[in-house]
Amino acid sequence: MYRDNFYIVPDGVRAIPFENIPELTFKDFASCAVEALDDDTKDNVPLAYFQSEGKFFIVLFDYSTGNFLLTSSKSPKKVINSLGVDAYYQFERDIYERSKVSINNHPYLKPLRRPCSNNSVFDFETSTNVSLHEVNVGPVHAGIIEPGQFRFTCNGEQVLSVEICLGFQRRGIEQLIVDSSSNRKRMLLAEQISGDSVVANTIAMSNILEGQLDANQYQLIFHERALALEMERLAMHFADLAALAGDCAYYLGQIAIEPLRTTIINSLQLWCGSRSGRSLVRPSGSFYRLSLDEIDVVTNNINNVKKLFSDISSNLLSSPSLLSRLDGKCQLSQHSVKAFALRGTISKASNQPRDIRISSYSQVPYKNFTVQKLSKGDLLSRLKIRIMEVNQSIDIVLEFLNTIKSIWYETSKFPVYDSSLPKSSLILSPVEGFRGTILHVALSDQNSTLADYRIFDPSMMAWPVLAYAMKNQQISDFPVCNKSFNLSYLANDL
């Protein structure tokens, strides 16, 4: 039974001493990693598989019970076998890229990110078939977005395959986090992991730096963070919906939804001085408290957004041209979502509801919360799931605003930057960002100093799936399909 080979982390625990994590032979490690995914009674999803300090670690999250499962293996070898399933291939490319450990039987062993040297090239697959042609897109794209390179192999208008080359955004942020001289600098780096998920990433890092706080004492701060997280989700879902509407040439939708995002981020600006929520989350405290007046203004704004959005979303879903543009396109089955270990909005649209907010890792209770899901998995479902999540988040925001008002007597606390990490531990910090569960992993040594820091964004797993979803589709569907995924380049490249 694979569960004997894993350490099952108790509810809500983040720091796990290394001595608790089983150390298996690589053969056992590989077999139990695969076995865990085959267990139909659970929903085990690999959130991380990485090499650090000469060991391999696998971090699974069981979305059905809300527990982490951990195991490790010592492997001094320079060559290992691939685990042989889709869910781990991206991680293996990452391991290969960082450590030059060679991996046998991997179907596609290329570095996850283009190597950072000017004369290096990424050799795209080519076809010798003269009736096919290749289309290159990027790294510089037409719009104001991040760089990345796509190579399509097409038969006429039909896409036979897409290869995606990333790494153009590589800044080496994980190493900078490890090398930072203070936790203050680390927090500021966390703000810059990905500018669309500032709140999610800063919460994840705060949870690592501050250790386990007493929920009763920090109610106010936890609620403020959860509120900001929902506001970020709203803002980014609005951005995605507006972009999708715009791409379908439904401009009323685009111009009506864009200002809703403006309202949300201006509310954040009112609260903390930054439209993207920078400086809002700090370990064990905060600098910017939401005042009672501000609560009223924000509540008013959100109620307004709610009203305007209900009109526009029903109009969106009754527009025949938009529906026919999206319906049935670039479908992803529940089976593929499971096989590729996806989480977040994409998996919810394909009947696989995975969300960490219902687990013991959320620091505040989400009342009457059910994870949204749709079954079809096409472009339209990915649009609809965002509408559903927006409606849900609006209610959560209103509820949290009320709660914060009711516990306003709690004194605010100054952030603490000099706390130390637990000794020789692996620290896990999951947060439900707007794309899905973001996991930060910190490793500490016996002196409690930070030895390694890893960031796992849902985008990293989903990039190859974007290519997969484009198979046999029209090349003209790519922009909409890409927007329906809205993956982060930066959170992959780091």
Next chain:
Amino acid sequence: MIFDAIKIFFSHRKQTIKSIPNSVLPEKYRGVPEITSDGLSSEQLKELQQLCPTSAIEVKPFSLDMGKCLFCGECEKCFPNNIHFTNQWKIWAFERKQLIVHANEKWHAPEPANPVTLLNKTIRMRQLCAGGDMGCELELGASSNVNFDMERFGMSFTASPRHAEAMVLTGPITKNMSFAAESTFSAIADPKLLILSGTDAISGGMFVDSPDIDRSFLDRHKPDLYIAGSPAHPLNIISSIASLTGRTL
């Protein structure tokens, strides 16, 4: 269907900001700082200098470089009597050193020495993201949304560098994008302008020492406009570009 659409049109009303220069941002917004070293011991000065994540604060003479600053407000919170961020959002410069705020002085955004009037009051820009963290990119995108609507002032972003008069660069310039930055800029016909938006682009921010960054592009090309902020606010983006083209907004 059409009636619903018309209804939406009216219920959403016109939301464009009427006057860009008269817009006031909330009190908590961190714009131009006012600084003074009065009452600080040399130890405290050192502490202040060290707490800044990007070494934006200089001690001798006491100054703060807004090209390096992340506008995080950490220094203000620890030394509230010495550093105060006002909500003044007009922060741009035409020379790098103009972004430095000196002690006990009020800082104002400069006038251009020689405004680029040949552009006939319109400017088309090609944006290039080179390691930008999406903060600046989202704000540049927001500059042309219905709220800020920069196109009414003749400013717009274009997909092809061939159609552009300027390149707006964001991000600290990663090694992997240094080649693309060069070729995009060279694809713009002369005379052309280079605009840097955000702290990352202006000084490299916290990434300046990362081995994956290559800022040599900026050794070869001199920027014409620095838009400060982390990220730069859309109001600031629009006003600064207007200023560059000899207008006041």
